[in-house]
Amino acid sequence: MTSNAIQMQPELSAAEYALWRELIWQRCGLYFSENRRRFLRERLWGRMRAGGVECYAEYYRFVAHNAQGASEWRHLLENLVVNETSFFRHPPSYASLTARILPELLRVKRERGEQMLRMWSAGCSSGQEAYSLAIAFLEMPDARSWRLKVTGTDISQTALAKARRGSYRAHELRDLPDLFRERHFIMSKDTHGTLYNVADSVRKLVDFRTANLVAGDDLHLHMQDVIFCQNVLIYFKPESRAEVVRGLCARLNFGGFLVPAPAEIIELDLPDIEPVRVQDTLIYRRQNQGRGM
Secondary structure (H helix, E strand, O other): OOOOOOOOOOOOOHHHHHHHHHHHHHHHOOOOOHHHHHHHHHHHHHHHHHHOOOOHHHHHHHHHHOOOHHHHHHHHHHHHOOOOOOOOOOHHHHHHHHHHHHHHHHHHHHHHOOOEEEEEEEOOOOOHHHHHHHHHHHOOOOHHHOEEEEEEEEOOHHHHHHHHHOEEOHHHHOOOOHHHHHHHEEEEEEOOEEEEEEOHHHHOOEEEEEOOOOOOOOOOOOOEEEEEEOOOHHHOOHHHHHHHHHHHHHOEEEEEEEEEOOOOOOOOOOOOEEEEEEOOEEEEEEOOOOOOO
């Protein structure tokens, strides 16, 4: 790409929008409906300005067909992903986790003589959901006698880098109870003000990896007891959503739970998956072996 300055943002035609929408969907599964054309135009424009490209067709040819386009695609993808999240973002889901899901899982595992629990934050963005799962577990009675592994995955390298740092500003902890902030974070200062750093007792329980849920990346993950995947499915086509959910359910241990966001209702036709009725929370449970298998 050239480095000429660009003064005017060009319009994105319907044909150009269709081309870009198809390329993005094929490569990463993100789906841009018609009402998101302005968002896509602005994100494309930002990268075009950086590279001195004057029209969407030229930029498309570079990203889609040029040998050097792979690097630019990675930069563009970071601009397309909406990394909006927070700690304990949907309180009813975490209330269900601590009041129903974890007690049931721990009871069954205790009866089997097991002491390992695995949870997966699929689409973890900058890490708040994954750390929230670990904190919620640590607040359970007798939590210290259990082994826990939380895996956070996302498609955005920028978001994952922040997640691994585990440092957040005060406004990013706005939904976190004061008691949790005191127990599980350590304050520090930098040139921009106060930072809240995830304590080592939490950090050591969480691992972050790159993953594309639509592409079905082989993560080499163990089977999971709990999977949170909230406010992720809304960015996929309906058929892709169902495929992603089927893939997530296949990663559940028998008796394990999938917790999407309440607005992300998916019609599942899987013989061993049953909905769990909890007010204000959407939960699916994989039946225990021998039930519906």
